[in-house]
Amino acid sequence: xxxxxxxxxxxxxxxxxxxxxxxxxxxxxxxxxxxxxxxxxxxxxxxxxxxxxxxxxxxxxxxxxxxxxxxxxxxxxxxxxxxxxxxxxxxxxxxxxxxxxxxxxxxxxxxxxxxxxxxxxxxxxxxxxxxxxxxxxxxxxxxxxxxxxxxxxxxxxxxxxxxxxxxxxxxxxxxxxxxxxxxxxxxxxxxxxxxxxxxxxxxxxxxxxxxxxxxxxxxxxxxxxxxxxxxxxxxxxxxxxxxxxxxxxxxxxxxxxx
Numbered sequence: 619x620x621x622x623x624x625x626x627x628x629x630x631x632x633x634x635x636x637x638x639x640x641x642x643x644x645x646x647x648x649x650x651x652x653x654x655x656x657x658x659x660x661x662x663x664x665x666x667x668x669x670x671x672x673x674x675x676x677x678x679x680x681x682x683x684x685x686x687x688x689x690x691x692x693x694x695x696x697x698x699x700x701x702x703x704x705x706x707x708x709x710x711x712x713x714x715x716x717x718x719x720x721x722x723x724x725x726x727x728x729x730x731x732x733x734x735x736x737x738x739x740x741x742x743x744x745x746x747x748x749x750x751x752x753x754x755x756x757x758x759x760x761x762x763x764x765x766x767x768x769x770x771x772x773x774x775x776x777x778x779x780x781x782x783x784x785x786x787x788x789x790x791x792x793x794x795x796x797x798x799x800x801x802x803x804x805x806x807x808x809x810x811x812x813x814x815x816x817x818x819x820x821x822x823x824x825x826x827x828x829x830x831x832x833x834x835x836x837x838x839x840x841x842x843x844x845x846x847x848x849x850x851x852x853x854x855x856x857x858x859x860x861x862x863x864x865x866x867x868x869x870x871x872x873x874x875x876x
Contacts, residue, residue, distance in 0.1 A: 629657070630657055630658040631657050631658070631853070631857040631858065631859070632654060632657040632658050632659040632714070632853070632856065632857060633657075633658035633659075634658065635654075635658065635659040635660070635713040635714055636659065636660045636662075636705055636706075636709035636710075636711055636712045636713050636714070637651075637654050637659045637660065637661050637662065637712070637713065637714035637715070637716070637856075638661075638662040638664060638688075638701070638702065638705060638712060638714070638715050638716070638749065638753060639651045639654065639661060639662065639663060639664060639716045639718060640664045640665070640690075640692050640716065640717055640718050640719035640745065640749060641664070641665060641692075641718040641719035641720060641768075642661075642663040642664055642665050642671060642674050642718070643663070643665030643666075643667045643669075643670030643671045643673070643674055644665075644667075644670050644674075644818065644819050644820075645816070645818030645819055645820060645845050646718055646768060646813065646816060646818060646845045646848045646849065647665070647674075647716070647718040647719070647768075648670075648674045648677070648845065649844075649845035649846045649848065649849035650716050650718060650848075650849040650852050650853070651663050651674050651678065651685070652674065652677050652678055652681070652683075652846075652849070653846065653849040653850065653852075653853050654714070654716075654853060654856070655678040655681065655683030655684065655685055656681060656683060657853055657857070659713075659714060660684045660685055660686075660705075660708070660709050661678060661683065661684070661685035661686075662685065662686055662688050662701065662702075662704070662705045662712075663675050663678070663685050663686065663687050663688060664688040664689075664690055664692070664701055664719070665688075665689070665690075665719075666689065666690065666691055666692075666719075668687065668689050671687045671688070671689065672687055675687050686704065686705070686708065688701040688704060688705075689701075692719045692741060692745030692746075692748055692749060693740035693741050693744055693745050693748070694748075695748045695751070695752070698745075698748040698749055698752045699752045701752075702749075702752040702753055702756075706756060711756055711760055712753050712756050712757065713757070713760070713762065713763060713764065714763075714764050714765075714856050715749055715750065715753045715763070715764075715765045715766070716765075716766050716767075716768065716852060716856070717745065717746035717749055717750070717765070717766070717767045717768060717790070718768040719741055719742075719745050720738075720741055720742050720745075720768070720783075720786075721737065721738060721741050721742075722738065722780070722782075722783050722820070722824065723735075723737055723738050723782050723783070724779050724780055724783070724824070725779060726778075726779055727781050730781070730782065734782050735781075735782045735785070737782075738782035738783055738785075738786045739782070739785070739786050739789070742783075742786035742787065742789070742790060743786050743789045743790060743793065746767055746790060746793060747793065750765060750793075750797065753765075754801070754806070757805075757806055758801070758804055758805075758806070760805075761804065761805040762805045762806075763801075763805065763806040763807070764806075764807050764855070764856045765797065765806070765807070765808045765809070766808075766809050766810065766811060766852050766855050766856055767790045767791075767793065767794050767808070767809075767810045767811075768790075768810070768811055768813065768848075768852070769787045769788075769790045769791050769794075769810045769811065769812045769867065770783070770784075770787040770812055770813060771812045771813065771814045771869060771871045771874060771875040772784045772787055773786075773787030773788040773789075773790065773791055773812060774788070774791075774812060774869075774875060775875050787812075790810060791810055791812075791867055794808050794809065794810040794865065794867065795865050795867075798864040798865030799865065802864050802865070806864075807855075807860070807861075807863065807864040808864055808865065809855045809860070809863060809864060809865065809866045809867070809868065810866070810867045810868070811848065811851055811852055811855070811867075811868045811869075811870055812867055812868065812869045812870065812871065813843060813848045813870050813871065814833075814837065814842070814843060814869075814870065814871030814872055814874045814875065815830065815833045815834070815837070815842040815843065815871075815872075815874070816842060816843040816844070816845055816847075816848055817842050817843065817844055817845065818845060821842075830842065833874065836874055837871070837872045837873060837874040838872060838873030838874070839872035839873055840872075841872065842872075843870065843871075843872060847870065848870050851868055851870050855868065
């Protein structure tokens with residue numbers, strides 16, 4: 619299977635920008651963090667797993683980029699605020715936010731307990747809320763801010779055995795559109811991406827090969843995405859090239875679910 623590689627060159631579209639990427643220790647979050655750094659941004663690499671976050675930062679630094687490791691549970695507002703303050707102390711501002719952190723609690727609806735739903739919502743939805751609330755005052759002060767929330771195609775179509783995840787990813791779309799309407803006139807753009815099946819460690823670990831194969835068979839491009847193929851549209855939405863785009867939900871699915 620042909621997949622994209624991490625960027626070796628870029629147009630430096632985000633020179634001198636300061637970014638925060640959550641869930642940046644692996645998968646899509648890592649690809650976004652690396653590409654943002656390649657585009658010239660200073661990247662706050664936030665993850666609950668310090669080791670994988672350090673690995674991401676090493677990738678950034680080995681390519682000549684700049685950033686810092688931030689350890690946080692995004693569902694805890696005080697921890698998020700502390701991380702944002704560290705970026706501001708180092709860079710004097712924060713321009714870009716990518717809400718990517720997530721987790722999954724799969725299972726049949728009647729077999730899932732309340733905690734399965736609260737765990738997923740606390741990270742996906744309230745985690746995004748916490749990060750936006752922490753970053754937004756600085757963005758408003760600058761009169762410029764760009765936010766991308768990572769949803770999922772499952773937030774549009776749903777699927778069996780994933781009701782907490784699907785509900786949370788749909789909630790992220792509602793949050794995106796509400797923020798875009800409320801803060802667009804103040805220079806803040808808020809968009810979302812809806813990835814399809816992507817070759818990440820989580821998918822490789824949690825999704826059985828037969829289900830991966832079935833998903834690929836139903837995908838017009840006949841393969842799953844490489845994480846960098848999701849990162850590129852995210853970076854586009856954060857760049858000046860998307861200066862008249864807000865409240866958009868971009869499906870990056872290889873055609874699945876259309």
